[in-house]
Amino acid sequence: MAATLAGSRIKSSEKKTLGLTLTNKDFAYPDTKLYVDGVWRESYEGAAIDVIDPASGRAIGKVALASINDLDAALESTERGFAVWSDTSAFERSGLMRRAADILRSRVDATAHMLTREQGKPLPEAKGEILAAADVIDWFAEEARRTYGQHIPSRSSGVTQMTIKMPVGPVAAFTPWNFPINQAVRKLAGALAAGCSIILKAPEETPASPAELVRAFVDAGLPSGVINLVFGEPAQISTHLVTHPTIQKISFTGSTAVGKELAALAGRHMKLATMELGGHAPVIVCADADIASAVKVLVASKYLNAGQVCVSPTRFLVQDDVYDGFVDAFVDASRSRHIGNGMELGTQMGPLANDRRIAMLETLIEDAVGHGGHVRTGGHRIGNEGFFFEPTVLGDVQTGARIMNEEPFGPICVINRFSTLNEAIEEANRLPYGLASFGFTQSSRNAHEIAMRVRSGMTTINHNGLALPEVPFGGIMESGHGTEGGSVAIEAYLYTKLITSAAH
Numbered sequence: 001m002a003a004t005l006a007g008s009r010i011k012s013s014e015k016k017t018l019g020l021t022l023t024n025k026d027f028a029y030p031d032t033k034l035y036v037d038g039v040w041r042e043s044y045e046g047a048a049i050d051v052i053d054p055a056s057g058r059a060i061g062k063v064a065l066a067s068i069n070d071l072d073a074a075l076e077s078t079e080r081g082f083a084v085w086s087d088t089s090a091f092e093r094s095g096l097m098r099r100a101a102d103i104l105r106s107r108v109d110a111t112a113h114m115l116t117r118e119q120g121k122p123l124p125e126a127k128g129e130i131l132a133a134a135d136v137i138d139w140f141a142e143e144a145r146r147t148y149g150q151h152i153p154s155r156s157s158g159v160t161q162m163t164i165k166m167p168v169g170p171v172a173a174f175t176p177w178n179f180p181i182n183q184a185v186r187k188l189a190g191a192l193a194a195g196c197s198i199i200l201k202a203p204e205e206t207p208a209s210p211a212e213l214v215r216a217f218v219d220a221g222l223p224s225g226v227i228n229l230v231f232g233e234p235a236q237i238s239t240h241l242v243t244h245p246t247i248q249k250i251s252f253t254g255s256t257a258v259g260k261e262l263a264a265l266a267g268r269h270m271k272l273a274t275m276e277l278g279g280h281a282p283v284i285v286c287a288d289a290d291i292a293s294a295v296k297v298l299v300a301s302k303y304l305n306a307g308q309v310c311v312s313p314t315r316f317l318v319q320d321d322v323y324d325g326f327v328d329a330f331v332d333a334s335r336s337r338h339i340g341n342g343m344e345l346g347t348q349m350g351p352l353a354n355d356r357r358i359a360m361l362e363t364l365i366e367d368a369v370g371h372g373g374h375v376r377t378g379g380h381r382i383g384n385e386g387f388f389f390e391p392t393v394l395g396d397v398q399t400g401a402r403i404m405n406e407e408p409f410g411p412i413c414v415i416n417r418f419s420t421l422n423e424a425i426e427e428a429n430r431l432p433y434g435l436a437s438f439g440f441t442q443s444s445r446n447a448h449e450i451a452m453r454v455r456s457g458m459t460t461i462n463h464n465g466l467a468l469p470e471v472p473f474g475g476i477m478e479s480g481h482g483t484e485g486g487s488v489a490i491e492a493y494l495y496t497k498l499i500t501s502a503a504h
């Protein structure tokens, strides 16, 4: 049985999702404006583009596009915002952030509706993303009150030496369309907790939900200028902001190719940079693993957000003895996923966020088959309305195939086999990416080997424990640098200042 379109199995009388009806009457999709210097407004030149619903391929609203004049207004505003916010006590900043988190939670239904309409993910996933974002704000609100310095014993009596943590200055952040709220909140909350102002360039494809995130801070009482929100032509905006003397730090989430360009630009202008880039997560399943549990965890992780996740499990390596059983179980579970409009009850996977991804997946699959790969299930677009794609499993793909080297960013994985753990670790470490890695084993020795020897910023063993606010989130090598979670994340927005004073 092929993966099913969820909507086709559900009677219209049942088309209710966690308290939301499917009519757009209650939750109309809004046009999205810029938020510059405390005002929601169109761009000065009036430019705007359509926002497309990936479930239908049709336009559902518009987003305003900033011109250079709008960016200059945002830059002046962020300077003023920084002066006010960096002078606001950590205690007050923390309280305001907590209020924003509560406001975001209180609007979860309406915001989830917008997020699903513009991005495609199932409504429960959209709700989960918003509630997780509120937890991220709470986490950083607490961290704001713990940016401790040090007292350093001096060489002379009468000399006091200490360090304090200071906000680095106005930040420019660039976030993508796969988690429109969660990618933005890590940057917003980190910057605000540290006392920085921030200009956020959120994704043009999915603008309304990040605008709602910003609105939660505005309605919590954030002073004007502390957050400015812009959309526009990505390269024009990043070039203007990264090179501008007002901006002291940039933070980017997106592809490795774009990340390299922005990091190079930041380097030329001596700007601090955090880069959360692509991955190609290896998954090592040892013969001693609990296979049923591994399949359950991996199916849920693989098809989350239709696979458009930087930590999505991609290159499965399964030990010979359990290979056939694992593949059969994973293929069965993949086929029974319900694919459909994210607004419909029972949908487990929505469409891809844009049609570029479909063309890319089709190219990767054709190339993999040319490299000896077998399509074990899926491999095709579903229908011709919207951007739906089948959960796809490829087996026995040679390492020269593109999909073994490029992040597929879709509901597709490769399952290859290995005989010794050394072999699997060698393959896991073959690529220059180092974001997430997965291991499944009941042996503590194997778990230790995987954890210590697979090169990645994050290794999760026997479960998917990634992306909680309190744990680090970030990669190494071509997956970028810096971390956006845990107690170290706020450091990205702080510098250490020495104060040494001699008594008269």
Ligand code: NAD
Pocket (backbone or CB within 6 Å): 174, 175, 176, 177, 178, 203, 204, 234, 235, 236, 238, 239, 253, 254, 255, 256, 257, 258, 262, 276, 277, 278, 279, 309, 310, 356, 407, 408, 409
């Ligand atoms: P892309 O490389 O064109 O864009 C990725 C993101 O970067 C988008 O949000 C885009 O608006 C932004 N961007 C592009 N050029 C920019 C520039 N010069 N300055 C500032 N921002 C810029 O690719 P895409 O088709 O949107 O996405 C495909 C690839 O991007 C995926 O294969 C994946 O590797 C990567 N991606 C990664 C993440 C992540 O979470 N790390 C998220 C989305 C996309």
